[in-house]
Amino acid sequence: MWWSRVGYRALGALCLGAALAAPGAMAAAPAASDVGKVLAAPRDSGLPADWDRKGVFIEILVRAYQDSDGDGIGDLNGVTQRLDYLKSLGVSGIWLMPISASQDHDHGYAPLNYRAIEPEYGTLADFDRLVAEAHKRGIGVILDYVINHSAAEHPLFQHAADDAASPYRDWYVFSDTEQKGWTTYGGDPWRQNGASWYYGAFDVIMPDWNLRNPAVVDFHLDNLCFWLNRGVDGFRFDAVGVLYENGPLEWDNQPENHALMKRAQDLLDAYGKRYMVCEAASDPAAFSAADSCGSAFAFGLQKYLIKSVQMGRVTSDLLYLLRTMPVARMATILSSHDYYAGSRPFKQFGGDEARYKLAAATLLTLPGRPFIYYGEEIGLVHSQPVDYQDQSIRGPMSWSGEANAGFTTAQASFRPLVENWRSHNVAAQQDRPDSLLNAYRALIALRNAHPALQTGSFEVISRDDDPVFAFVREADGERLLVLINYAARDAEVALPEGVQASAWSAIYPAGSTQRFGGTTAAAKHVKLAPMSVAVFSAAR
Numbered sequence: 001m002w003w004s005r006v007g008y009r010a011l012g013a014l015c016l017g018a019a020l021a022a023p024g025a026m027a028a029a030p031a032a033s034d035v036g037k038v039l040a041a042p043r044d045s046g047l048p049a050d051w052d053r054k055g056v057f058i059e060i061l062v063r064a065y066q067d068s069d070g071d072g073i074g075d076l077n078g079v080t081q082r083l084d085y086l087k088s089l090g091v092s093g094i095w096l097m098p099i100s101a102s103q104d105h106d107h108g109y110a111p112l113n114y115r116a117i118e119p120e121y122g123t124l125a126d127f128d129r130l131v132a133e134a135h136k137r138g139i140g141v142i143l144d145y146v147i148n149h150s151a152a153e154h155p156l157f158q159h160a161a162d163d164a165a166s167p168y169r170d171w172y173v174f175s176d177t178e179q180k181g182w183t184t185y186g187g188d189p190w191r192q193n194g195a196s197w198y199y200g201a202f203d204v205i206m207p208d209w210n211l212r213n214p215a216v217v218d219f220h221l222d223n224l225c226f227w228l229n230r231g232v233d234g235f236r237f238d239a240v241g242v243l244y245e246n247g248p249l250e251w252d253n254q255p256e257n258h259a260l261m262k263r264a265q266d267l268l269d270a271y272g273k274r275y276m277v278c279e280a281a282s283d284p285a286a287f288s289a290a291d292s293c294g295s296a297f298a299f300g301l302q303k304y305l306i307k308s309v310q311m312g313r314v315t316s317d318l319l320y321l322l323r324t325m326p327v328a329r330m331a332t333i334l335s336s337h338d339y340y341a342g343s344r345p346f347k348q349f350g351g352d353e354a355r356y357k358l359a360a361a362t363l364l365t366l367p368g369r370p371f372i373y374y375g376e377e378i379g380l381v382h383s384q385p386v387d388y389q390d391q392s393i394r395g396p397m398s399w400s401g402e403a404n405a406g407f408t409t410a411q412a413s414f415r416p417l418v419e420n421w422r423s424h425n426v427a428a429q430q431d432r433p434d435s436l437l438n439a440y441r442a443l444i445a446l447r448n449a450h451p452a453l454q455t456g457s458f459e460v461i462s463r464d465d466d467p468v469f470a471f472v473r474e475a476d477g478e479r480l481l482v483l484i485n486y487a488a489r490d491a492e493v494a495l496p497e498g499v500q501a502s503a504w505s506a507i508y509p510a511g512s513t514q515r516f517g518g519t520t521a522a523a524k525h526v527k528l529a530p531m532s533v534a535v536f537s538a539a540r
């Protein structure tokens with residue numbers, strides 16, 4: 001039984017009402033419909049208990065995925081229409097970039113209302129249907145949650161900014177004196193507001209919440225309960241590095257951040273079968289700790305993974321990160337919606353699909369929870385022209401070679417189609433055995449079929465700058481030997497003494513009959529074609 005009465009009582013204490021914290025507050029800010037107590041009402045998703053640990057996730061920008069009603073903008077019903085595609089790709093989880101009503105009307109990271117769906121995306125009923133249909137297919141859904149800041153047009157901020165006596169003034173970070181010497185991602189984070197200043201680490205339209213105010217923490221926990229009660233399977237927490245500020249030089253990765261994320265983790269644990277992962281770009285390992293988020297994106301790994309493939313050898317940087325980061329509990333990527341993590345892989349590899357497939361094979365055989373970014377599986381490239389760089393990697397998904405790439409029936413999509421949509425779309429790659437799409441499908445299927453790849457131990461055989469990335473994964477009595485030849489020439493690998501097996505037989509690529517292993521010196525060597533992948537299996 002994944003849930004109990006005891007657990008339910010404990011959970012009730014976690015979802016305390018924020019509205020009670022400020023007497024008269026509800027009347028003062030009637031438009032803020034995301035304020036108020038939410039009682040925990042957990043229900044079972046029907047997903048396996050370890051759905052998140054064993055599967056592959058996909059990150060989706062709803063705006064760019066599939067337009068279902070012909071207005072040129074992707075929406076929730078569009079994602080629901082594409083669930084069968086996602087199932088055929090083999091993913092077990094979907095991370096939806098922000099779906100709540102936002103001031104930016106683009107990426108969604110400026111929330112106007114934490115409990116309302118972005119009107120361009122549909123309704124709560126559409127959302128409930130998406131979650132139910134995903135669960136029917138064994139796919140979990142996690143939501144992006146913006147805990148550091150709201151939109152400047154959020155009713156609570158408007159109230160706080162307009163009136164220094166507002167009960168919500170202390171929900172944000174205001175100062176009556178000018179602050180000097182601060183520099184964050186957004187430059188000077190102190191934004192003038194009449195005779196005062198407010199703190200916004202990223203943007204003038206994104207004022208930071210005052211997370212030292214217990215009422216604000218309760219507000220967020222209530223909002224998390226709101227979505228958990230609707231059946232979501234977890235969250236991706238945005239920008240957890242900048243939650244608390246302690247001074248001009250102490251605004252990143254402060255100790256208080258970890259404590260707050262542990263509270264969120266406790267809440268999800270009480271619901272059961274939920275997964276949370278944090279974006280902590282400058283210190284991801286620390287935020288992966290059990291007393292913090294429990295999992296975070298392994299930023300840095302994608303850079304050195306791609307660099308290794310490009311250089312044709314396993315770089316010392318990649319091996320160092322794999323030795324020092326708790327990768328098994330982290331989320332791994334090749335790319336994401338943020339340009340700081342790199343451009344689209346198709347761009348980084350200059351359209352070289354052989355190398356692209358090596359990177360995908362590495363991602364999907366290493367420890368961690370792999371997240372692919374929508375369209376990565378077909379080589380979706382950049383959209384141009386755009387207003388700013390991040391938008392270029394958030395182009396419409398290419399479904400077919402028909403009008404607007406099958407993304408919309410409108411005259412035009414909300415953003416230009418990506419540059420390679422005619423050649424790189426799902427329909428064009430669907431039945432081509434050597435396509436990127438089918439490489440991704442085969443690799444995800446391989447991972448889904450072998451617990452050793454999902455959660456198994458990890459032993460690196462390669463040394464710095466070897467042409468072949470060789471490692472062993474082991475679980476449940478099965479040992480897998482993964483060999484990825486990054487070099488553009490043949491390479492030979494010898495089984496080291498410590499990694500003996502009587503006979504390794506090939507399980508990837510499909511149809512391979514290659515075997516090696518045994519006691520003679522010759523039987524301990526295997527030859528790999530240039531830029532190729534081979535995975536061997538042996539019973540322990």
Ligand SMILES: [Ca+2]
Nearest residue numbers: 067069073075
């Ligand atoms: Ca639409």
Ligand SMILES: [Ca+2]
Nearest residue numbers: 208242243244
């Ligand atoms: Ca903050």
